[in-house]
Amino acid sequence: MKIAIDAMGGDHAPEEIVKGVEMARDRYPELEFMLFGTESEVKPLIQSMDRLELIPTTEVIAMGDEPVKAMKEKQDSSLVQAANAVKEGKADALFSAGNTGALLSSAIFIVGRIRGVERPALATAFPAFGGPHREFVFMDLGANAENKPSHLYQYGILGTFYAESVMGISNPRVRLLNNGGEEDKGDDVHKAAHQLMKNTDAFNFLGNVEAREIMEGTADVVVADGFSGNATLKAIEGTALTMMGQIKEAIKGSGIRGILGALMLKPALKAMKHKMDFQENGGAVVLGVKAPVVKTHGSAKANAVANSMGQIQTMVEGKLVDKTAEFIKENADKLKVKKAAK
Amino acid sequence: MKIAIDAMGGDHAPEEIVKGVEMARDRYPELEFMLFGTESEVKPLIQSMDRLELIPTTEVIAMGDEPVKAMKEKQDSSLVQAANAVKEGKADALFSAGNTGALLSSAIFIVGRIRGVERPALATAFPAFGGPHREFVFMDLGANAENKPSHLYQYGILGTFYAESVMGISNPRVRLLNNGGEEDKGDDVHKAAHQLMKNTDAFNFLGNVEAREIMEGTADVVVADGFSGNATLKAIEGTALTMMGQIKEAIKGSGIRGILGALMLKPALKAMKHKMDFQENGGAVVLGVKAPVVKTHGSAKANAVANSMGQIQTMVEGKLVDKTAEFIKENADKLKVKKAAK
Structure with missing residues (x-):
């Protein structure tokens, strides 16, 4: 199970994000991580490359950036590239502690909505x-x-x-x-x-x-x-x-x-x-999209980041997205009936 | 300065309302009170009729009553009669610890909105x-x-x-x-x-x-x-x-x-x-109506009731309603300009 991580998002990024990911690696032996971030900043922080991959990116979406605009214009940002990895099936879930709006936009427009949601x-x-x-x-x-x-x-x-x-x-x-x-x-x-x-x-x-x-x-x-x-x-x-x-x-x-x-x-x-x-x-x-997408608060330290990885593992193992999508597909009629009243 | 009081509204009415009013009488020598309520229940609770008048009513609006309906149908309720006293200029302000919706309705439809609000x-x-x-x-x-x-x-x-x-x-x-x-x-x-x-x-x-x-x-x-x-x-x-x-x-x-x-x-x-x-x-x-209307929480005891009387005195003395009405009248143009954009 692989998690795509925006290593540059959050008040204490990339330090606490990297620290949290390595903490999670020790706790959850099933997890693998794809870290997306500025190489010169992230690489020196990594203790070991075990079950961890660093994908260098050149842009960063800041907390104050206008979400949709930032997502569209900063194509080589850590967040957008991490979302792309999920879209392309290279990773099973997306994590960021950065700009909430930009993560939401990436979840909806890149990872994509579950059909019917x-x-x-x-x-x-x-x-x-x-x-x-x-x-x-x-x-x-x-x-x-x-x-x-x-x-x-x-x-x-x-x-x-x-x-x-x-x-x-x-x-x-x-x-x-x-x-x-x-x-x-x-x-x-x-x-x-x-x-x-x-x-x-x-x-x-x-x-x-x-x-x-x-x-x-x-x-x-x-x-x-x-x-x-x-x-x-x-x-x-x-x-x-x-x-x-x-x-x-x-x-x-x-x-x-x-x-x-x-x-x-x-x-x-x-x-x-x-x-x-x-x-x-x-x-x-973010519920209703095609993969688990988790946002930790901007001021998150390593322990909160690591705990979020455990939460993602539970979501993936519990097949949350598949179960939801299946139910919505099988009950399309119910949803349509409801649509008439919306 | 006279306050019309719904003696029957609230979880501890009429006991704590009457007690609170008499407490307020001791604290605020300028205040007079019109108590509206069921005579057999309220009268025995009153210690002294000094600066206090009891107007017997025959109906009570319960906490669970549908507000507008109750206001319309229970014409001889303590709340509606208290509101009528304010409307007719017999009292300067309205107080209740009862049904919030019914008090709001009474404030808006009986006491009436300030022109322009x-x-x-x-x-x-x-x-x-x-x-x-x-x-x-x-x-x-x-x-x-x-x-x-x-x-x-x-x-x-x-x-x-x-x-x-x-x-x-x-x-x-x-x-x-x-x-x-x-x-x-x-x-x-x-x-x-x-x-x-x-x-x-x-x-x-x-x-x-x-x-x-x-x-x-x-x-x-x-x-x-x-x-x-x-x-x-x-x-x-x-x-x-x-x-x-x-x-x-x-x-x-x-x-x-x-x-x-x-x-x-x-x-x-x-x-x-x-x-x-x-x-x-x-x-x-209730702001925006033609007299101070105050609602104390349903579980109010005597002290909270008495404090509300002090608050009403400040509102009346501060000429809150007159000042608001005057401003709105003098600035009708501003409000109209705004209306175009509403």
């Missing part, structure tokens, strides 16, 4: 504090600025396959992120999406969920439109960061008593921080 | 952890399931007046909640709203803000469409609750060391909890 989505495994499972799938996190009801309906299918194949959850519970529990809540898009999801047997739909409850573990797949999914994700991240910061401030401001208390509580607080720090365990995944 | 919005003062001010205005929190660009533009005006008149912030910094900092980010509604806001001199627009940063204090007014504003608010609340819960769990799980640490940290953690607990300091406000 209208809009691929960005998904991540999110911690569930309650409920029967440790994590749930949250999508779309911003691959789309606007979604139609039929997209949201399809996310129910894509998310279900991810929860089953990668997280090992059988008959995953799907909910729609909406601003109220009742089926008539939300704007026209969410009302129509609710009806499509309610009337399908393609997945196990349990109704709406509000952003306040999503971390309580009442769903294994939470489907959102890209705009509010993105806002919700960022609000959660921002709140968690703010609160951790406030706890630190409060400790500092309460003198010796606070410092002693903090020392005693350190293991407990660390455990919580670890659970909230879901980005360390793996990356966001 | 297309869509009133639900706003709240939110804690800022950083920046020059303690709080910022966050709106729309869900009065609308769908917004046009012109609505968001007007929210910049409504929010600016609230920040100035009630929070005492001069030349408030306005930002648009969007899924990226650049002006071309977001769906068509947000792109168009950004252009309207950027090209106005009606308020001090500083560009987009992402949900991750809204609590950092980089804006005094954060404008969102009702759907994603609602999702963001609920995500923040949910995360804060989850984290407080996790801290407790972590403490319990770490034995005597954790318990000792927690005891020492208690004042620090309590201070943080207090700062996050913004709902205790006042209610959400």
Whole structure:
């Protein structure tokens, strides 16, 4: 199993990417890696060429580049060349910690959509504090600025396959992120999406969920439109960061008593921080394209990169893409019926 | 100054509402209160009739009632009668801890929109952890399931007046909640709203803000469409609750060391909890209607009710509604120009 890696994407690239890949090589004996990057920068960082290939590229897509433009114009960039390798069947999956938009564009336009999928989505495994499972799938996190009801309906299918194949959850519970529990809540898009999801047997739909409850573990797949999914994700991240910061401030401001208390509580607080720090365990995944495509956050260090490689291995071994494509092919009629209502 | 109060709305109504009103009477010597509610339930709770009037009503709008229907059909409900008192000029402001949708409907259809305001919005003062001010205005929190660009533009005006008149912030910094900092980010509604806001001199627009940063204090007014504003608010609340819960769990799980640490940290953690607990300091406000209308959360106890009365006093004294209406009247040309682009 071979993973194509954009070695130049990310705040700490290429150092932490290369380090993470070599860490993953030690952990996962089945994996092979194709590193795409600027030779003079990447080569000196590599400790051993075992199960690792360096493909020199001459361009780099920066974090601030306009995604589609960069993908089109920087043909010899590490990201575009890595995506090409997947397209041409030389690699089984694509990884980057760089420009999210450019990775999404490369996933959709180079790796390509699964036939029948209208809009691929960005998904991540999110911690569930309650409920029967440790994590749930949250999508779309911003691959789309606007979604139609039929997209949201399809996310129910894509998310279900991810929860089953990668997280090992059988008959995953799907909910729609909406601003109220009742089926008539939300704007026209969410009302129509609710009806499509309610009337399908393609997945196990349990109704709406509000952003306040999503971390309580009442769903294994939470489907959102890209705009509010993105806002919700960022609000959660921002709140968690703010609160951790406030706890630190409060400790500092309460003198010796606070410092002693903090020392005693350190293991407990660390455990919580670890659970909230879901980005360390793996990356966001582009669902609906013809190969696993994983994006780790820009500030990822080697360990997060290595964990993403493990996540990719699970996706490839679980045949996530094949299963999804097959289901969509076999149920084209269902999707077409739904299309009439979109 | 007289406040019309729905004594029957809220999880702890009428007990905590009456208690809160009497608490407010002690705190704010200028205030008078009109209590609307079921006589047999409310009367026995009242300690003194000083600056307080009880207007008996026969119906109650429940939390689960369909808002517009309930408002239309339950004409002798405590909420509708309280709203009527404001409409008829018998009271200066409206307060409820009950059904949010029914209060919004009553605010819009009974109290009435300020002439020129297309869509009133639900706003709240939110804690800022950083920046020059303690709080910022966050709106729309869900009065609308769908917004046009012109609505968001007007929210910049409504929010600016609230920040100035009630929070005492001069030349408030306005930002648009969007899924990226650049002006071309977001769906068509947000792109168009950004252009309207950027090209106005009606308020001090500083560009987009992402949900991750809204609590950092980089804006005094954060404008969102009702759907994603609602999702963001609920995500923040949910995360804060989850984290407080996790801290407790972590403490319990770490034995005597954790318990000792927690005891020492208690004042620090309590201070943080207090700062996050913004709902205790006042209610959400319906902006864009002809009188101050305040909604306290359903689970509000007497102290939160009393604090909301103080908030209403500031709004009335600050002449928030008059100032807003006057500005909109004098700048009708600006609003019309904007209308062409909506």
